[in-house]
Amino acid sequence: MALDATQVDQKALFDWLCRMGDNALILGHRTSEWCGHGPVLEEDIALANTALDLIGHTQMWLGLAGEVEGAGRTADNLAYLRDAMQFRNVKLVELPNGDIGQTIMREFLFDAFHFEMLTALVASADARVAEIAAKALKEVAYQFDRSSDLVVRLGDGTAESHDRMQAALEHFWPYTGEMFVADAVDEAMAQAGIAPALSEIESRWDTLVSETLAEATLVCPERRADVHTGGKQGRHTEHLGYILAEMQFLQRAYPGAEW
Amino acid sequence: MSKKEWPLWEIFIRGQHGLNHRHVGSLHAPDAEMAINHARDVYTRRKEGVSIWVVPSSEITASSPSDKGPLFDPAESKVYRHPTFFDIPDEVGHM
Numbered sequence: 001m002a003l004d005a006t007q008v009d010q011k012a013l014f015d016w017l018c019r020m021g022d023n024a025l026i027l028g029h030r031t032s033e034w035c036g037h038g039p040v041l042e043e044d045i046a047l048a049n050t051a052l053d054l055i056g057h058t059q060m061w062l063g064l065a066g067e068v069e070g071a072g073r074t075a076d077n078l079a080y081l082r083d084a085m086q087f088r089n090v091k092l093v094e095l096p097n098g099d100i101g102q103t104i105m106r107e108f109l110f111d112a113f114h115f116e117m118l119t120a121l122v123a124s125a126d127a128r129v130a131e132i133a134a135k136a137l138k139e140v141a142y143q144f145d146r147s148s149d150l151v152v153r154l155g156d157g158t159a160e161s162h163d164r165m166q167a168a169l170e171h172f173w174p175y176t177g178e179m180f181v182a183d184a185v186d187e188a189m190a191q192a193g194i195a196p197a198l199s200e201i202e203s204r205w206d207t208l209v210s211e212t213l214a215e216a217t218l219v220c221p222e223r224r225a226d227v228h229t230g231g232k233q234g235r236h237t238e239h240l241g242y243i244l245a246e247m248q249f250l251q252r253a254y255p256g257a258e259w
Numbered sequence: 260m261s262k263k264e265w266p267l268w269e270i271f272i273r274g275q276h277g278l279n280h281r282h283v284g285s286l287h288a289p290d291a292e293m294a295i296n297h298a299r300d301v302y303t304r305r306k307e308g309v310s311i312w313v314v315p316s317s318e319i320t321a322s323s324p325s326d327k328g329p330l331f332d333p334a335e336s337k338v339y340r341h342p343t344f345f346d347i348p349d350e351v352g353h354m
Contacts, residue, residue: 040265040287041286041287042286042287042288042297042300042301045297045300045301046296046297046300049300049304142299146296149292149293149296153289153293
């Protein structure tokens, strides 16, 4: 029996909104690192567009998180003035880009999750969450089309591109499980009807990902229990600190700077 | 590894229903499907279009600049070919 969405623990809701916002922010920042470095002009622009879309989602999720928290923090405050331990993104999105194949593979693995998650959130019991999801879903549907198309092209491409994509898949695979490991926050959201149960998203993700990987002639590694977790609770890899150093430098050095 | 250039595509975008597709530029892509994706990313970020056409640049036959005279000069000083000598009633509105 679902509880009333307004009865949900506001601290848990804040945490959950930070997870949504931080996933988009950190992957958006990683993707933006390609700006000016893409392998061809057209991919460079496509990646920059993806980064901008994700940072747009961040603004909406963290904006709502600040509102729910009720302590006067804005989306900018949350993005630029929290330390690594307060970030709630999964580890998958903070790992370094690697080559373009790795970048596309990671985006694909996350996009499939993001797409299924947002599709479910459109029916959220919290109207504010449903509204953000509906807006973001339009962009993420295209991002997923693009990244899955590229995974197929590169996986089923030359021997070199196939081997690189298989290696990329194996590199990121142990980090995918974290997206589906539910903790008390995820359970509270599912109970209140704000977010879907992660087990549901996991089975849809499995179908979506294995279909694309089969088409890409890539071999899906076994799902294992010893996945890398902790990001959602604020325990990150060393890489996040470097991202924040670059991303937050200006606001830390010149507090309140605007341009 | 050999460096292969992707072929060039000419991009046409229709801005609104009822208007014609217009040439907006060109870009590189390995095939037509990716040319459409690239065109979407490069040319329609600001809601510029409702439809995209992509055409391999190599399929376009262009008139030669040296033929400019014979092709276009005969139309010079023939103002009567413009339909500007009709009085259009106000009720017709914009034409």
